Amino acid sequence: MQNRAVDQEILALAIPAFLALVAEPLFLLADAAIIGHLGTVPLAALGVAGAVITTVVGLCVFLAYGTTADVARKLGAGDRAGALASGMDGVWLAVAIGVPVTLVGVLTAEWWIDLFGASAEVSGPAADYLRIAFLGTTPLLLVLAATGVLRGLQDTRTPLVAAVAGNLLNIAANLALVHGTGPLPRLGLTGSAWGTVLAQTLMAAGLLAVLAHATRRAGVNLRPRTGGVRSAGRAGIPLLIRTLTLRAALLVTTYSVVSFDDSTTLAAHQLAFTIWTFLAFVLDAVAIAAQALTGRALGSGDVARTRALTQRMITWGIWSGLVTGAALAASSPVIGRLFTNDDAVVSALASALLVAALAQPAAGVVFVLDGVLIGAGDGRYLAWGGLAVFVSYAPFALWADSLVWVWLAFGAIFMGGRLVVLLHRARGEAWMLIGATRASS
Template structure:
């Protein structure tokens, strides 16, 4: 079983690490335009990632459905479900892109950033909306391949795509002189290339098994309805991240810029830990589809232990580098000091995050989406007094940023505790091709 986990988790880890590494590269590239541009990128990224990540069920839900059908021996049915997910991603991508383009300025103004940062954020966001449909297609296609127990193909696409993204951003921002808009165009072009490549792989497999490639309204509707609980779960999680950024915007422009980089570093670490969650989704779905409850439990607790140790290792790495990393993102001494302090709190929370991410992946793979939707909403409600306590305290500057990250780490601890409680029970262990 360990070999099976590693076979899925290692390529998933490398693919997930590739994305935040190049997001970090984007932050560094934009950071040298100035603190205002970096703060603007922070706000725009929060809006853009929300517009994309609320539809993460296109990957997570598709992985669980495809893996269950694969475990039950229905490979053609697995790919048919995957094609329905691709069609759904195109529909949702178009609608999301139109909405963000029309409401870019009001969405950015919600964060209350400085006028200069707001202008930069709107510029970045309006260009980036063109990349929303391909981003959602990438999510759906990646989910299909993960459900088929293939994490290597998404790895290749991620490495090529994000390398192109970083190169294009550097060229367009500083070489051509497009400023922050250049970073947005680099993302749009790279994501479009990734979407085309992954779709071709999925469609090739579907044709080989005789699965239909046509738009089936019933199948797309079924995929959409099945994704609603995961959408609620994701909206609650995004609300936590947006609320955290909103509070950070009131701490000062330097603190907002530092928070942007700290959140990007946290996201990079989260992606690394999420490799185990992806393996958990694929293996849990397949083993429950095959009726193997004992095997599901065994791999779950093994991956939880791995998540703790992996989190400890990542935390130690950040502690060692917390004064070095800021130099890679900004020349502003005030931003560097705030970022170094925030990174220490980020490091402390990594073992807890490891538990939360692994168990979230297990329950998604099991199709326990309804419970996750309710639980994540309750976790959000538990976070409100913590984060609003920071906001109402009047503490600003570096101290305010540190307390904000302490509150966010408290949210992750509450989330991990709730997921542990659920995993110890039996209600999520439903077997068969469909839940």
């Protein structure tokens, strides 16, 4: 296998995927920038409500990952019609999850807000925003599922176009509905919620139109297949558990920092985590390419190509981590000035970022191998491995007594533990099951 040809395949998938990943957080950033001019209370309400929505939707990321693996396998096996049929199973699963979540969310919006213990001044507007925002849950899940289908078909450009168009529409709709334009009334905070729901709905409609066209051309029926939807749901459970272990680890990390009862340390940690998350988009873009390429290679029955792809992906992960780590270390003394003028926060942030920089090469390999095993449909191993790493990491995170020690535990125990678990699996052959589906092998 020519490395240059493989690199071109990786870049063709990873670059649009990275740009689409970066575009996703811009929804809340745009909302925050617009709402921020209304005052502190609306901005605080947006922060609380946004945390609920992002958590609910984040737990359903398996709709994208599981669909990518299944579609890519069937594509590799030469069964494009079967790939699209499996993709539509994932789309209908998104509907099956999204509709009840929307109903429950709308009815329990105040309860979710009360969990945060926000003041009455903030909780009322936050509940109003959240009640409307939950109406966008099904469109958001449809976007995840449709994006997974397109990635499995080796297309990361269409989701990028949808993400950019959705963000532009979100900004326009928010400006019009928040402040009022022409015949449109000034709705304030709730206008932002309606504008975002509108943008999310149109994004979903655009992606579904692309899929419907491809599905009809392949002669695939668009109606739901009960067995296929049920199968997609079963395949998603291990990936859901994997996601829960990741989010639990992040919550434990933040809880440990909060327990210090020091606003300077908490502010520095929040900034460090924000920067780490942004750099994760770079590494996750390569992981998305790994999902699509691994699934296709295994579907075609080419074990040698799968192994060669994995080795090349690991090389990409190492170099990506070295580059992001070097950039993080070099900028650590000054990057804090972009966010705050507090010298104590800048100093604490610099120390945390230096530790985070050391973990970047390991993180690069972890993200890539995570993508490879997701692409192989090895969700059960990822779920059990994730649980084992979380149980090992949590005591160290809770024992840490400073920000530097928290980040050392995160880098060495959590990321290091995931690295060991994933490398152990990747070196074996149990995950390399060939054929259109894992079960058929």
